[in-house]
Amino acid sequence: GYTSYDWQDALYEKEHPTADENSNLLTIHYHRFDSYDDWNLWIWQPGEEGDSYPFQTEDGYGKVSTVVIPNSCDTVGFVVRRGQWEEKDVSTDRVIDMTECKDGKLEVYLVQGDDTVYYEKDSVDLSPKILNATFPSSKEVEFSVNVPVNTGDKNLKDQFQVIDEDGKSYPIMKIWSKELGSVNSASIILEEKLDLTHRYKVFLNGYREAEINLEGAFSTTEFTEQFTYEGDDLGQTYSKEKTVLRLWAPTATQDEVNLFEAGVGGSKLETLPMDKDVKGTWVVTLEGDQNG
Numbered sequence: 485g486y487t488s489y490d491w492q493d494a495l496y497e498k499e500h501p502t503a504d505e506n507s508n509l510l511t512i513h514y515h516r517f518d519s520y521d522d523w524n525l526w527i528w529q530p531g532e533e534g535d536s537y538p539f540q541t542e543d544g545y546g547k548v549s550t551v552v553i554p555n556s557c558d559t560v561g562f563v564v565r566r567g568q569w570e571e572k573d574v575s576t577d578r579v580i581d582m583t584e585c586k587d588g589k590l591e592v593y594l595v596q597g598d599d600t601v602y603y604e605k606d607s608v609d610l611s612p613k614i615l616n617a618t619f620p621s622s623k624e625v626e627f628s629v630n631v632p633v634n635t636g637d638k639n640l641k642d643q644f645q646v647i648d649e650d651g652k653s654y655p656i657m658k659i660w661s662k663e664l665g666s667v668n669s670a671s672i673i674l675e676e677k678l679d680l681t682h683r684y685k686v687f688l689n690g691y692r693e694a695e696i697n698l699e700g701a702f703s704t705t706e707f708t709e710q711f712t713y714e715g716d717d718l719g720q721t722y723s724k725e726k727t728v729l730r731l732w733a734p735t736a737t738q739d740e741v742n743l744f745e746a747g748v749g750g751s752k753l754e755t756l757p758m759d760k761d762v763k764g765t766w767v768v769t770l771e772g773d774q775n776g
Contacts, residue, residue, distance in 0.1 A: 507552045508585045514539065514564060515546035515610060516596040517631045518666055523573075525549055526563040534561070545593065545605070558582055564594060574599040597630040597668050613692035618700035622677040622707075625686055625696055628669040633688070635661045635670055644672055645687040646696075649737070654678060680707050681734055681764065698735050707734075711764035718765070727774040734764025741768055 528534030539547035564573035593602040612631040661670035711734040721728040739758040744750040758766035
């Protein structure tokens with residue numbers, strides 16, 4: 485194991501990194517919109533265990549950490565964390581492409597709540613924005629933001645809007661979070677259930693809006709009850725008199741089918757619109773014998 489000298493020497497190298505002909509200097513710039521207290525980096529090379537690295541300095545962008553990486557290493561994995569894994573900035577492990585090094589140096593830029601690794605400072609957008617929004621149920625929208633909101637603000641719900649593709653706004657009951665105070669994620673609780681076949685956006689005053697991702701709605705009880713189709717006629721149902729095409733696409737706003745002269749390589753004959761039918765299905769009927 486480490487002797488006392490070895491441990492102190494390793495700590496000094498982390499805090500005062502220098503590179504030689506066999507290594508590159510990786511400088512990580514990190515911007516937060518709230519406190520930097522106790523935030524650090526966990527970094528690893530492929531096939532090796534990781535280690536923690538402090539932010540040694542700061543500049544006008546935020547905190548800065550410089551790490552020595554062997555020049556034989558093409559990628560580096562990392563996590564921005566608080567303390568000893570009390571919290572991760574983003575949920576995913578991220579990778580830095582070390583082949584972007586120039587003259588033995590590489591600078592990357594990170595932003596709180598944003599999983600993008602930026603290789604150019606000018607590419608970074610620090611303006612307030614809603615990062616993502618999903619439906620855990622038809623009356624709730626979970627969202628995350630890069631600039632924290634204050635859930636202790638009694639007027640916070642008045643700063644939000646949920647609007648569908650036709651411009652209709654839906655009344656909000658409250659903004660809910662497990663934590664009271666400055667948070668980067670919370671839930672919008674609506675006064676009524678939404679029709680999950682429509683598309684929606686969430687707006688917050690002073691922030692860039694975001695479209696609500698419908699993927700989370702697919703596993704809700706409401707969606708299952710409304711759109712589980714148990715018929716055995718999905719696809720094509722053929723007879724000499726007609727062929728019926730049925731497609732399950734509950735979140736689609738319109739569907740159509742293209743008809744071709746042949747299955748492979750034939751030219752297109754026409755495009756027919758499909759009609760919205762039961763349980764999220766769309767249907768169109770082709771009259772006559774379509775065989776061949």
